Amino acid sequence: MRRGRAGRPEKPISxxxxxxxQLAVFLRRRRAAGGWTYEELAELADDGVSRQTLQRAAAGGMNVPSWPVVANFIRATSPLRENDIELERATKKGKELWRKARYEQRQRTMPRRPEPPVLALVRSEADLAAVLVELYERSGAPSMRTMERRAGGLGILPHSTAHRIVTRKTLPYTLAQFEAFLNACDVPMQRRYPWYSMWARVNGVSVSALYDELAKLWADTPAKSSMTKAA
Incomplete structure (x- = not known):
């Protein structure tokens, strides 16, 4: 596909x-680097994302685009210029910026919450509930159906249970359900040990019992099992 001229100058970012x-600047720089027009990006995008939708995503302002739109924008500006590793890095950067934008947007529009404690200071169920809500918000506040899917499938973290957790009406009382919640919030494996320690502390579980339970939980996942042995 031959790329055309970038077109008329865009309006300043709101x-x-x-x-x-910051997300809008990131997206505009990607488009400008390849000289893509928004019409061309719309042709390359998946799911029938329109030119107007892509333009709005790079406009800034109070309306944060959905993650699928941002992901489409990143992929559409990648053909013939980036390998898989570079695209993965760009997607990771874009998601980080998107989550921050989504978090700031929700903080502006929702009632203020007390500042949650740092993980090392969590001691009670109330503290645990607060940090789980904060984790959910920091992950971009995904829909409950998305949470259920990310958790590993039907029944592991039902969307109704996810909703009750993020509205502080219940807690994940088993390690398996807690692990499912971390999966649903996209917490990287290498950052999970402070979360596991916090869960064990609140639930009165010893470190040795925690690792025994993790080993059983991860028995069918070789990569995770090796992490338990290394710990």
Whole structure:
């Protein structure tokens, strides 16, 4: 596909939401680097994303685009220029910026919550509930159906249970369900041990019992099992 001219200059990025402005700058730089027009990007995008939707995603302001739109924008600006590793890095950077924008947007529009404690200071169920809600918000506040899917499938973390956790009406009282919640919030494996320690502390579980339970939980996942042995 032959790329055309970039077209008329775009309107200045709205700075009403700082994090969303940073996301818009990231997207515009990707488009400008390849000289893509928005019409061309719309042809390359999946799921029938329109030119207008892509333009709005790179406009900034108070309306944060959905993650599928941002992901489409990143992929559409990648053909013939990036290998898989570079695309993965760009996608990771884009998701980080998107999550910050989504978090800031929700903080502006939702009632203020007390500042949650750091993980090392969590001692009670109330503290645990607070940090789980904060984790959910920091992960981009995905839909409950998305949470259920990321958790590993039907029944592991039902969307109704996920909703009760993020509205502080219940807690994940088993390690398996807690692990499912971490999966649903996309917490990387290498960052999970402070979370496991916190869960064990709140639930009165010893370190040795925690690792025994993790080993059983991960028995069918070789990569995770090796991490338990290394710990």
């Amino acid at each position: 700075r009403d939401l700082k994090s969303n402005a």
